[in-house]
Amino acid sequence: MQFDLTQEQTMIQQMVRDFAQAEIAPKAAEVDRTGRFPVETFEKMGKLGLLGLPISEEYGGAGADTVSYALAVEEVGCACGSTGLSYAAHVSLGCGPIYYFGTEAQKQTFLVPLAKGEGLGSFGLTEPSAGSDAGGTQTRAVRDGDEYVIRGSKSYITNASYARTIVVTAVVGTDDRGRNQIGAFIVPTDSPGFSVVRTYEKMGLRGSNTCELALDDVRVPAANLLGTETGGFKQFLYTLDGGRISIGALSIGIARASYEAALKYAKERVQFGQSISKFQAISFKLADMAMHIELARLMVLKAAWLKDNHRPFTKEAAMAKLYASEICMRAADQCVQIHGGAGYVQDFPAERFMRDAKLMEIGEGTSEVQRMVIARQIGC
Ligand SMILES: Cc1cc2nc3c(=O)[nH]c(=O)nc-3n(C[C@H](O)[C@H](O)[C@H](O)COP(=O)(O)OP(=O)(O)OC[C@H]3O[C@@H](n4cnc5c(N)ncnc54)[C@H](O)[C@@H]3O)c2cc1C
Incomplete structure (x- = not known):
């Protein structure tokens, strides 16, 4: 087995880390407080080639592998969860479904601008x-002549308010057993009838x-159908498998930010005449955080490697996402605990x-859904 990153993967990781720490991290508290979407950050990410990182160069991307992409998401997420x-x-x-299932014409028209960073992509399931x-x-x-009417x-x-295109799933009919057949359509966001009804106020x-x-009778050309009319279900399952690797990587990023903040605070905070990091109860929490992050990263990178090598990765992506998300929640909880009262107020990022x-x-599927996916994969 080979656990070292390649030279290219290391270079991408370092480049994204430098960019994320310099450009993204300083704004993380502000975008959270104000709920502002940092458009300027995405413009810069586009110029750096990050918005098409794992898309091949012929479609405007950087041609990197999924492992590099996972490392990049971890770095961005460590700097700012929202941006991640x-x-x-x-x-x-946004890009994935068009890259995997699009025709050459769809890729040239819709994927290239997204991968070049000329607009953002989104996915409506x-x-x-x-x-x-x-x-x-x-x-x-x-279907209505050469168009589909979506309602x-x-x-x-x-990303919907800022997206150039949204891949939207919709029922196109029912099979002989009465089950919905679902197609996927590329919808430009300037299409008449398409509207953002509201932007949610979120917890985090x-x-x-x-x-x-x-979608109020939105008309798209029939040529905007992705893959086959009834292939949408399989397509989004594959898309979500890939997306789970990135949510796993994002979880590691947020877990790492929690761990690093907690370690720093524990070394600086003095109680009973010594740094609280010297108390076994605190150092064991930090040891567990370090171990969980390392294990989650191994699983996320394994799932990414399987995808890069065109092997089945559904089970591994679900395991990676499930484990990484649960240790992320735990790490963030322990980060607050280690900060004590300081963890509960907004002076600190905990x-x-x-x-x-x-x-x-x-x-990208709740923890319960990930367990359902894994259970199915192991033959339950
Ligand atoms: C910030 C944010 C961003 C998002 N971005 C997108 C996006 O870009 N595109 C998109 O399409 N969606 C997006 N989502 C939606 C997200 O994927 C869904 O919220 C998620 O899949 C869960 O669906 P639900 O909210 O309807 O919960 P429900 O499906 O109603 O689930 C409620 C609870 O029931 C449990 N449950 C449901 N079915 C079962 C079962 N069979 N067995 C056991 N437990 C079950 C769930 O695990 C959960 O605990 C986003 C959500 C949020 C909050």
Whole structure:
């Protein structure tokens, strides 16, 4: 086995770390407090080639592998959870489906600008009555000549207010057993009938944009259908498998930020005449945090490596996302605990980490859904 990163992976990791610490971290508290989406950060990330990092060069990307992308998401997420979530959603969910399933013409028209950083991408799967159970999708797409007419609504969609295109899932019919057949469509956000109904006020990740959408008889050319009319279900399952690697990486980023802040505070804070890091109760918490982060990173990078090597990675991506998100929540909780009262007030970032961490156990499939995926994969 080879545990060293390649020269290119190390270079990307270092470049993103330097950029994230210099440009993103100093704004993390402000974007959280104000709920401002940091557009200027994404412009800079586009110029650095980060918005198309794992997309091949022929489609405007940087041609890096999934391992490099996971390392990049960890660095961005460690600097700012909000920016990390919007970054991961743009690449894995906004670009991913078009890259994996798009025709050459779709890639040239819609993927190239996203990968070059000329606009953000977004993915609309969740609906008011279809969350964990995406089969319950109610948005419908009806063929009308050379167009599809899409009608419905979508909930909790990341980046939607700032997106150039959104890949939207919609029911196109039912199979012989009466189950919904779901297609996926590339919807330019300037299409008539498309609107952002509202932007949610969130517990955490407040600098990431999350919206409720309405599709009011939105007409898209039939050429905007991704893959086959009934292939949408399989497509989003594959897309979510890839997205889980990035949410795993983001979880490690937030866990690492929690650990680093807690370690620093524990060394500086003196009680009973010594640094609290000298108390075994505190040092064991820090030891567990360090161990969990290391283990989660190994699993995330393994899932990324499997994807890069065109091996099955559904089970590993679910395990990586599940484990990383749960140790992230735990690390953020312990970070608050180690800070004591200082952890509960906004003078320190600990409380933000805890609010940000919670989404990791919910987005891209809840922890319960990850366990369902793993159980299915092991033959239960
Ligand atoms: C900040 C944020 C960003 C998001 N970004 C996007 C995005 O860009 N695109 C997108 O499409 N969606 C997005 N989502 C939606 C997210 O993926 C869903 O919230 C998530 O999949 C859960 O769906 P739900 O909220 O409807 O919860 P529900 O499915 O209603 O689940 C509620 C609870 O029931 C449990 N549950 C459900 N079914 C089962 C079962 N069979 N067995 C056991 N337990 C079960 C769940 O685990 C959960 O604990 C985002 C959400 C948030 C909060």
